[in-house]
Amino acid sequence: MKPESSPRPCIGVFDSGVGGLSVLRALHARLPGVPLRYLADSAHAPYGERDPAHVEARSEAITRHLLAQGARVIVVACNTATALAVHRIRALWPELPVVGVEPGIKPAVALSPHGRIGVMATPGTLASVRFAELLQRHRGNAHWHLLPCPGLAKAIEQGTLDDPALLAMVRHFAADLRDAKVDTVVLGCTHYPFVADPLRAALPEGTRFIDTAHAVADRAATLWAALGIDVTPDAMRLSTTGDPEAMARVARPWLGFAGTIDHVDV
Numbered sequence: 001m002k003p004e005s006s007p008r009p010c011i012g013v014f015d016s017g018v019g020g021l022s023v024l025r026a027l028h029a030r031l032p033g034v035p036l037r038y039l040a041d042s043a044h045a046p047y048g049e050r051d052p053a054h055v056e057a058r059s060e061a062i063t064r065h066l067l068a069q070g071a072r073v074i075v076v077a078c079n080t081a082t083a084l085a086v087h088r089i090r091a092l093w094p095e096l097p098v099v100g101v102e103p104g105i106k107p108a109v110a111l112s113p114h115g116r117i118g119v120m121a122t123p124g125t126l127a128s129v130r131f132a133e134l135l136q137r138h139r140g141n142a143h144w145h146l147l148p149c150p151g152l153a154k155a156i157e158q159g160t161l162d163d164p165a166l167l168a169m170v171r172h173f174a175a176d177l178r179d180a181k182v183d184t185v186v187l188g189c190t191h192y193p194f195v196a197d198p199l200r201a202a203l204p205e206g207t208r209f210i211d212t213a214h215a216v217a218d219r220a221a222t223l224w225a226a227l228g229i230d231v232t233p234d235a236m237r238l239s240t241t242g243d244p245e246a247m248a249r250v251a252r253p254w255l256g257f258a259g260t261i262d263h264v265d266v
């Protein structure tokens, strides 16, 4: 992708891969016409099973790239990058409005009928200090079943959501949640909404799901409005450090996206 001479102001969104498209969809619905630029760092995914220093370095490089593309608000559409790197982005760019994504612990407590809550997230998110603090703040008297899901984001990242191996993996994690008798499941990784249907099918009827994409979109909309930027409406632009075709397999049905996905080296 060629850098524009005077980049148009936009909201920059990133994730380790396609997961953040679940957040992008909510953003697009909340802010139709506002220029959105999305970067999937698929060549360096999964973040949730990498060293925290790697996630920090990638998040910094990608934020720098999105700023050069005109981003005036950054949405870290990744629970793992938020847990491990949002402090770094805020320290480097103190004036920049930044929105992160965190597992919906507080809404789960409010919604759970019997206080039995499962949290599906990457190993990196669940091992982070930031997650421990979040849980400590809101855990109340609920029973928490923390379920790291190694391999799941990576399998979703392949873009074939009806792949039998992926569906078997989803059933495996669902069986764990069923055994723990949870009534509410927090989708604590932005990749997981893409398998919400098979998960739902494998869990008792009435199990509630928590996905914070809409809350994140609301927060980004507030920060964008506060900047008072007047832009002509634009279509969203998608790019990836990995394979554009794998990304398109998710972006087409999920977003109705028919445009070109650029490959970028960041």
Ligand code: DGL
Pocket (backbone or CB within 6 Å): 015, 016, 017, 019, 020, 045, 046, 047, 048, 049, 077, 078, 079, 080, 081, 122, 125, 153, 154, 188, 189, 190, 191
């Ligand atoms: N989608 C990311 C998250 O919300 C991370 C997936 C990964 O790369 O491990 O945590």
